[in-house]
Amino acid sequence: MLLSNRRRYFIELLHVIVIISILVVIAVKSYQVFLAKAEVTSMVYRFHFASAKTGNLMYFALHGEFPQNTEQALALLPPENWYIEPERKVVIEQGAVHVSSSTRRLAGKTLTMRPVVQEDDPTGAVHWVCGNKRESGWKVFGVDRTDIEDRHIPAVLK
Template identity: 35%
Template sequence: MIEMVVVLAIIAILALMAVPSMQARLVREQIVEAMPLVDLARRPVASMWSTARELPQDNAAAGLPPPDRIVGNHVSSVRVEDGAVHVTFGNQANGALRGRTLTLRPAVVEDAPVVPVAWVCGHAPVPQRMTVHGRNRTDVPERYLPLNCR
């Protein structure tokens, strides 16, 4: 009986150690699931840069609906601001993510508009010889960000 209790205690300790990493994985999956909505905003921003060499100031300039109309299971709004795309999480998002924002900023080569726009996610470094536009409003805790956003 004592051996059984010891085994159960060890299993309980291991399970408690796994819970935080499991939550982080679930939150990261919800961020990845939000990316198709982000693509709706990234395409017109990149298109505007390649044709006019300027970035849209807001959703209307990008030809998108208002921010609170671009929603999904885990996203409550998608806002374009000076070319940057800000995703606010809500609806059925994990509590650690709800109300938080992830920013994707366009990085461009100023004197070469044929070079495609690179997107800098969250706190990721800017590619060499590229200029990033827009303000980073990312407030998602770093442990929850996908690897390409750190």
């Protein structure tokens, strides 16, 4: 009788351990996705994108079109306003800002933020979209080179 109770408790303990293990695996996978989303958000909301966006908008305001390359956008900014982190590579082409990362999770991946304007008001407010987003009534500039998985792109950027 005593051995039977011990065996039953041991089996129940094994079930608890299996259930906790499954929950840990699920939590770790969710956490990895969370970290990747945080890194993508960091790529957009840190200084390097703000500098690129400012250069783009200044060029657009002066010339009525977006810069064709990074040098055109940089030419209008004082050097102290252009900040790029060493682990990021920023390239501007046809107004689109491509930010590449060399960090562990997103090594070699690129995120593209493209300027869009309303087709009926091309000199109006400039908005920014991520990925290959197309909506009627908007003119999108540049080519999308985003190769980050959709599940790693925060909803705010979609």
